[in-house]
Amino acid sequence: MTASVKISLPNGLNYDQPTGLFIDNKFIAGNGEKFTVYNPATEEEIITLQGASEADIDKAVAAARRAFEGEWSELETKDRGALIYKLAELIERDRKLLASIDSFDNGKSFADAYGLDLLESYNVFRYYAGTADKIMGKTIETGPTKLAYVLQEPLGVCGQIIPWNYPFMMLAWKIAPALACGNTVVLKPAEQTPLSALYFGNLVAEAGFPPGVVNIVPGLGGVAGKALASHMDVDKIAFTGSTATGKAIMKSAASNLKNITLECGGKSPCIIFDDADLDQAVKWSHGGIMDNMGQVCTSTSRICVQDTIYDKFLEKFTQRTKELASKIGDPFHEDTYQGPQVSKAQFDRVLGYIEEGKKSGARLLHGGAKHGDKGYFIQPTIFADTTEDMKIVKEEIFGPVVAISKFSTEAEAIAKANDTSYGLAAAVFTQRVARAHKVARKLQAGMVFINSSGDSHFGIPFGGYKSSGIGRELGQYALDAYTQSKAVHINLGTEL
Structure with a gap:
């Protein structure tokens, strides 16, 4: 287990900041390149972290795969929803601290982080907690000798890469719908603003999630992000960031034709x-x-x-x-x-x-x-x-x-x-x-x-046309983005 560092925030709050990678509900040391997180309001160093290497991404993906094929998939949907709802409660409990962390390494006003970002974040988890047992398939009538039905099933292991402009809120937008659908997650926060995402690992463990369901791997985009996007055992990549990086992510995701959601740039x-x-x-x-x-x-x-x-x-x-x-x-x-x-x-x-x-x-x-x-x-x-x-x-x-x-x-x-x-x-x-x-x-x-x-x-789709991305986040549309359809055909007749 890696050490944490005590950090004193400008508004007087003190907390223990995890410094490792969150894999299998534990913080472990990273083996990748070091990077420094700064306070942009003062240009002063906050902390230096050792990021995830390609081998560390392998560990996180393996943990997510074990969880997906094991305990997480065996949970009843109501129990899955209850765990997600518990996360919402813990985020609301720690709202002031999480908002303070985002203000510290991002530079946004605390008033906005507390009053907008964190409010939306725990409400997103609450919203998707309520959808976990409402992801339904369909029966399709084709004739008297055949029954056909469609199952909506999780995709599997989802790699998620989030930006620095809304550090915690983007985490919520990505993780909540993925978990509601029964997927497991490996999330890479932006190297400029990884601190609230790492703290979130504590809440995942406290809520009682099975090990490996949520993994958090800070690191450099060219190392950790690239390894995650191209990993052959990752079933989906969801990315928010620039259009140029989105194009690179899309190329890497072609390694095994991953399902992708890209929310990229704009000039609105x-x-x-x-x-x-x-x-x-x-x-x-x-x-x-x-x-x-x-x-x-x-x-x-x-x-x-x-x-x-x-x-x-x-x-x-x-x-x-x-x-x-x-x-x-x-x-x-x-x-x-x-x-x-x-x-x-x-x-x-x-x-x-x-x-x-x-x-x-x-x-x-x-x-x-x-x-x-x-x-x-x-x-x-x-x-x-x-x-x-x-x-x-x-x-x-x-x-x-x-x-x-x-x-x-x-x-x-x-x-x-x-x-x-x-x-x-x-x-x-x-x-x-x-x-x-x-x-x-x-x-x-x-x-x-x-x-x-x-x-x-959070109930309305978010996404763009043209070079602004592929797919939609939030609302029912995010559930569609984190599931796949399986058609089952049953012969009820006696014809050959």
């Missing part, structure tokens, strides 16, 4: 018509790009405004940005709206795009530089008068940077919105009901928000 448009409630449009579109430091896959980072209200919108949007820019700082301060970018690499990447925007001829209305002397803070940045050929319009930045342009007609707005390789989300602001539904149908996106932005709910 936000269309604001001149009949919109302008104050509401400003509020929602601002949150749609600036919430969570712009580190959201569904961020409405391209705002298209009808020309008749363009200048007025820019004035109001810039004013709101200036007001909330005064609330950049310590993630644990109760009034903080914007924390730092997650890492030095992400900080440099976003600043690089800002410089590209300045060179491209876009009009800079606010921000455009780092904020403060310490930490990976970036000023919320507004570019206006952007065009579709600009890099800041075409590529996902994943930071607090928005590109605003104007349009004249409904057809032009739809064309601009769909002029992207991505298709994760889109937003439409209008008071005309017919227009809202008409435009929503024409947008090439897996999710459309009408008079809001960034909405999600």
